[in-house]
Amino acid sequence: MDEDLKYWYLRDHKLFRTLSFKQMKQLCIIMGFKEAKKGEIIYFSSSDVPRIFVLKKGNIKIVAVDEDGNETIKDIIKKGDLFGELTLETDGESNEYAKVLSDDVAICSFLLSDFEEVLLKNPGLALSYTKIVGLKMKRIKNSYSNLISKDAKTRLVLFLKDWAEKEGTQTGNKVIIENYLTQTDIAQIICTSRQTATQLLNEMEAKGTLLYNRKEIIIADITTL
């Protein structure tokens, strides 16, 4: 791929704003690039060399498979998010893969070792990076405490609010979200059974607070959700 294009792919990520043109060039040389279509599965843990990924376009979900073959959604990664060995520490056995949710995605990646070297030469970048990882931790902690103290319905509402805020198109109090998740996905994200999620969504639809279909979710009034 053209080096110049790579440059722009990185340039617009807030993490790399602090870098000079020259430093950026260096990063681009070690950068990998990949595109994929909906439904494709991208393996990124264990087998391969550890990498850090930046999602430049689209949405993916990170799925973990446990000993019994059960699949759990670990994370939804959106445009601009980082994923992979964020902790800078290879963790052996975790069995995870990424599945493309949107029509297509573009992904940049670095080898963990290369990235570490760049961090060592750019303390400012290291600091920004730590903050991004920290932010991620904070979000995880938050959903963790929701899981403990809130019931399924509240969790669904919180999830929808969050989704609407991040990606919805708001007109007045009405918000339209492009829906690339199935109800099974949503259920897994808010940690409940598919049946419960379906029921809750239908309840909300019956009450008129919501309009659900496979293409989009329309929230009548985000303030009263």
Add this chain to the structure above:
Amino acid sequence: MDEDLKYWYLRDHKLFRTLSFKQMKQLCIIMGFKEAKKGEIIYFSSSDVPRIFVLKKGNIKIVAVDEDGNETIKDIIKKGDLFGELTLETDGESNEYAKVLSDDVAICSFLLSDFEEVLLKNPGLALSYTKIVGLKMKRIKNSYSNLISKDAKTRLVLFLKDWAEKEGTQTGNKVIIENYLTQTDIAQIICTSRQTATQLLNEMEAKGTLLYNRKEIIIADITTL
């Protein structure tokens, strides 16, 4: 407090191994130091200036209070652990405090701003720091997935195993843990009600796999727990 003593307090923390004597001296100058006795409460969020803390001795629990006044244990901090604004980002409203569990504790601290400056001058330190934060995130993720997929009994067993591994004194397969937690504490940590925790512990005691009292927990055989 004596600067030299401070030096040694920091010196034996793995995070600071990479620093030169001179750099360490600098850190010590900006370092705060505090001791406290069992039961004391240490406020550290919101009100005060943001800080990073290193627990040098003893155990504390981090407790969060929500709008309704419910207390939840967020974390158990042990000797050598970091706590406070680990994300390097002040987060406004979270209402947390630390309570001393062991007989007494010693705590070092830095202003967040000072620490950031030191990180900027020591990229290696920044990298180590990121790894520590990352490790913490990994642990949180882990207990998160336990919470989802495992029942209360399994969670208790996992917690006990973890505790035993970190702090227990092992002789053969028998492990003795110094017990500074109440059953209410344990219940909160594994996210269940106090009654359920009590019941599970008594069941295990009846089966002879365990011996619980307020001073210590004796696990008959850690391999079959």
Add this chain to the structure above:
DNA sequence: ATTAAAATGTCGGCTAGATTACAATTCCCA
């Protein structure tokens, strides 16, 4: 168009574990 595979809708039984409510211990300290 045909059909198989996903995704969604619905229902009743079942259970882990929360909740409420006390009783019995043990600890702490004045």
Add this chain to the structure above:
DNA sequence: TGGGAATTGTAATCTAGCCGACATTTTAAT
């Protein structure tokens, strides 16, 4: 050395939401 507070023990209820078992609808592929 007593007495109040904290901790632990036990039991009876109650319920959110999981699970199994379908029917129905939508989508995609041949």
